[in-house]
Amino acid sequence: MKRQLAVLATLSGLLLASAPAVATPVASSPSGAPVAPAHAPGRPPLPALPDELNGGAWPTSHLQGVALDREKGYMYWSFTQMLVKTDLRGKVVGTVEGLTGHLGDLDLNPRDGRVYGSLEYKAEEAFYIAIFDGSRINRVGMDAERDGVMTTVYLPEVVEDFTADMDGDGHFDGDTPDTADHRYGCSGIDGVAFGPAFGKRAGQGKDTLKVAYGIYSNTERTDNDHQVILEYDVTSWRRYERPLSQTAPHHSGPSRVDGKFFAYTGNTRYGVQNLEYDPYTGDWFLAVYEGAKPGFPNYSFFVIDGSARPVTGEIVGQPERERGKLLKVADGFDFHGQYGLVALGDGTYYVADSVRVVGPDGVARQEGFAEKYRWTGRPSGAERTTPPFSPVVDG
Numbered sequence: 001m002k003r004q005l006a007v008l009a010t011l012s013g014l015l016l017a018s019a020p021a022v023a024t025p026v027a028s029s030p031s032g033a034p035v036a037p038a039h040a041p042g043r044p045p046l047p048a049l050p051d052e053l054n055g056g057a058w059p060t061s062h063l064q065g066v067a068l069d070r071e072k073g074y075m076y077w078s079f080t081q082m083l084v085k086t087d088l089r090g091k092v093v094g095t096v097e098g099l100t101g102h103l104g105d106l107d108l109n110p111r112d113g114r115v116y117g118s119l120e121y122k123a124e125e126a127f128y129i130a131i132f133d134g135s136r137i138n139r140v141g142m143d144a145e146r147d148g149v150m151t152t153v154y155l156p157e158v159v160e161d162f163t164a165d166m167d168g169d170g171h172f173d174g175d176t177p178d179t180a181d182h183r184y185g186c187s188g189i190d191g192v193a194f195g196p197a198f199g200k201r202a203g204q205g206k207d208t209l210k211v212a213y214g215i216y217s218n219t220e221r222t223d224n225d226h227q228v229i230l231e232y233d234v235t236s237w238r239r240y241e242r243p244l245s246q247t248a249p250h251h252s253g254p255s256r257v258d259g260k261f262f263a264y265t266g267n268t269r270y271g272v273q274n275l276e277y278d279p280y281t282g283d284w285f286l287a288v289y290e291g292a293k294p295g296f297p298n299y300s301f302f303v304i305d306g307s308a309r310p311v312t313g314e315i316v317g318q319p320e321r322e323r324g325k326l327l328k329v330a331d332g333f334d335f336h337g338q339y340g341l342v343a344l345g346d347g348t349y350y351v352a353d354s355v356r357v358v359g360p361d362g363v364a365r366q367e368g369f370a371e372k373y374r375w376t377g378r379p380s381g382a383e384r385t386t387p388p389f390s391p392v393v394d395g
């Protein structure tokens with residue numbers, strides 16, 4: 001219901017897209033970090049970002065995430081079985097197809113200009129980060145396995161938690177939420193984002209890749225109330241990268257994580273759908289499908305305090321007492337962003353949605369689009385559940 005309302009609001013925003021947008025000048029960010037400049041001295045100005053951007057309609061599952069290459073002027077759209085590259089007017093530049101698993105959330109790695117996404121093969125018990133070389137994506141219908149545009153890095157840590165026989169009956173129950181198996185309720189991975197180490201600001205040290213678990217919805221167990229976020233330094237990942245053969249999934253990847261973190265949000269349906277670091281507030285955004293467990297607020301959007309250092313403490317609810325690095329959940333409210341979320345660095349954001357459309361050919365497709373929002377400040381008191389974002393083009 002909430003999602004339908006959000007889609008309606010988005011659609012009315014589209015109808016009004018010709019209305020002039022009023023740009024609010026931003027002097028400083030709440031985090032105190034410098035606001036991302038529109039263009040740096042001596043460099044060509046970055047292309048202007050439209051208030052609304054369309055990713056096209058495709059015969060796939062719904063949109064899972066978006067990644068913006070602002071310097072080169074491209075948007076990348078994950079449509080579960082397909083990656084789509086458009087320019088900033090929504091013109092399709094190319095597609096990468098033939099994925100038989102689940103391509104989830106995306107992010108651009110500013111250090112190498114490539115697009116990183118979560119890629120799951122649950123039946124094969126194989127979880128990867130897929131790395132797309134966007135500069136090579138130049139036509140519609142490129143093949144993920146054969147056309148040299150995608151490499152993959154295997155994540156053994158995820159496999160271990162996903163396949164954990166938690167009730168010790170000697171049997172792993174597989175891809176189902178109705179089981180005691182899967183450590184922390186891990187259903188795989190979805191949200192991905194680059195950003196500073198937790199507790200650090202943008203520019204303080206090296207950015208790392210954060211990978212969030214999917215978490216099955218299950219209200220019967222107590223060990224699935226955390227979001228789990230893995231951290232990887234990807235600067236030496238070239239040695240692991242392999243093209244993917246989906247019929248013979250490889251196991252080349254880092255045996256260790258560089259960090260593993262827990263955020264106590266309460267159980268959600270499939271964990272963090274979209275993860276994003278916001279340089280403007282200095283916080284991390286988690287867009288989720290709201291949970292159903294009694295005793296939790298079951299918000300659809302959580303904010304992690306990016307300036308708070310992780311604290312070692314008990315990961316509550318585990319079958320055996322366990323300690324881990326806990327993140328500070330600073331806020332929660334109802335918002336969208338589960339289909340795509342990009343922080344633009346100046347207190348504006350692209351929030352994406354996906355709708356089912358049926359064309360004149362009778363074929364059902366998923367249409368993806370992103371709409372610009374502005375940070376309005378974190379609400380307090382009784383208004384706490386009001387999302388701190390408002391559409392730039394008023395719907």
Ligand SMILES: [Ca+2]
Binds near residue numbers: 166167170172173181
């Ligand atoms: Ca079992």
Ligand SMILES: [Ca+2]
Binds near residue numbers: 064105190273
């Ligand atoms: Ca997703």
Ligand SMILES: [Ca+2]
Binds near residue numbers: 105274
């Ligand atoms: Ca992301």
